[in-house]
Amino acid sequence: MTTNQEEVKLLGATGSPFVCRVQIALKLKEIEYKFVEENLVNKSELLLKYNPIYKKVPVFVHNDKPIIESLVILEYIDEIWKQNPILPSDPYQRSLARFWSKFIDDKIVLASSKSVFTIDEKEREKHIEESTEALQILENELKGKFFGGEEINFVDIAAVFIAFWIPLVQDIADLQLFTDEKFPKLYNWSQEFLNHPVVKQNLPPRDPLFAFFKARYDGLLAASK
Template sequence: MSEVKLLGTQSSFPCARIIWALKLKEVEYEFIEEDLFNKSPLLLKMNPVYKKVPVLIHSDKPVVESLVILEYIDETWKHNPLLPEDPYERAMARFWAKFVDEKCVLSAWEAVKSEGENKKKAIETAQEMFEHLEKQIAGKKYFGGEKIGYLDLVIGWTSLWLNAMEEVGGMKLLVPEKFPSLSEWTQNFIRVPAIQDSLPPLENVVNYFQVGLDYLRSLSANK
């Protein structure tokens, strides 16, 4: 039995964050694929509050929520640190991570599911959020400095999952001419072997988002 288990889905970017962190830390783990439409008893037991992935199980103790798990991994396995040593820089990394999940991801998904005039406004809002990240990465190779860190893993969803969102939504959010530094960072990020080797096929992620979008629209149609 593995001491470290990860409950997740290959197409979920919060799960990908944890896979990347474990690989960068060279931590051996067992990945357990979950069907989110038919959740396993283990998932329901280990995350009874939110009932979602990812869930890291370390020595039979569950840790949930991807940002929390990343910090747990960094504090448990000290080598190849992810968060900066400086307290202010650590605080800023946490601030921008929260911004990414609460503003960038949600605004991008809003652009995916919006239609008509609302879609145009949603795209503009999402791009306004990405402008903040563009300023943060300008002049740097990684958000973590010269090597990949905590914030890079959090923003890593733009390397593949944003492409899938754009395809499903029939739009373009991360325009290279508008976001040159962020676009260059994306290319640097996916060249790292631990990242590149862990990316799921794009078509799987496209299907993942399409299924989610179709489900939401079916709920709206049945109201």
Template sequence: MAEEVVLFGAWFSPYSQRVRIALKLKGVQYKYVEEDLHNKSPALLEYNPAHKKIPVLVHNGKPIAESQVILEYIDETWHGYPILPKDPYERAIARFWAKYLDEKYNLPLKIKACWGEEKEREKALEEVSEILQFLETELKEKRFFGGETIGMVDIVANVIGLWLGAFEEASGVQLMKREKVPKLCDWIDEFVSSSVTKESLPPRDKLIVYLRNRFGGANVSK
């Protein structure tokens, strides 16, 4: 009996793209269902009644919600490419940074940094700078957060990989300076140009248009 794998997501969602990257790395075939978040499908509401959000992965009729939970499920279910390290300590560190990213570098912070009032924006930009500096330090001399290959933290950090630059271009606000975080900038270049992520991430131009339409154009406040 063939496995049935279905992903409910949205093209502009970095959380959906995390799952797409993980499935691609594992070589898992799946059906993708694009959701209209203004008119959610009965299937999505049935599979994730608690949060009513994407992404949701349905494996042989069993739903799993929340992107980081899904990533761990994928890693434990399909062998081959390791998403999380095998060493317990390294696994704990990867979970820490993944959690840190989702808690600290969230959508409200990015909106404030790009489109907030002046004082609110300045404070948010300081927070963004601090987060990026921590990530720069964590990268050390590694190619990826996962070492020589893309791992859990890299996949979760896709919110920076493609989306940070798109937020900058959509708003006209600079969130990151290469001279301050050169390793992180090198990581972004390599991450978005990887063959796996290239096929899983949305077109940058389309994403910028979406962000402008949703949040507004360039921030011209002084």
């Protein structure tokens, strides 16, 4: 719990998987905070002040000190508030959690997004192949119910993009990128994860997000003709 002396703010945009990561971690830790919705087309003075380099969300502000980049924010939250830890206590396991979370960002988030939002057929095939390969590596790594064993941890939170965002955007482009046939363990994990009470409470509403990405996809298709 936060104390009266602490000021905790999260600058974010509803619908961002990176912001969602931070919201899940804060809820798991039972930390009270103020959410500041940002318009990324017309960025606020506050966002530009706290994140002048990247000008992106999420920005986590603790007692007027800004922390940026979602994985860095998760580590910070875990170090400051010790209850309900999300990183393993063992240094080796902790380093593995950092590795796999970065792997998700480097190998899955970008490639799977490009699988949908790339019109060039050859390029799209390349991104689908990259995504499939990376998802298979992660499938092989998953040993239990969650990446954290019986409880969700750092890697599970980082992988919210796979559980919620990939199925949403693949529906738009009619892709079969992430299915229970291709990745049974990862797919079962995604269902368990999405149904976790804390995760469920902090996911953005699907319909407006679907409409937003559908409009973007349709716009790309129209521009390519």
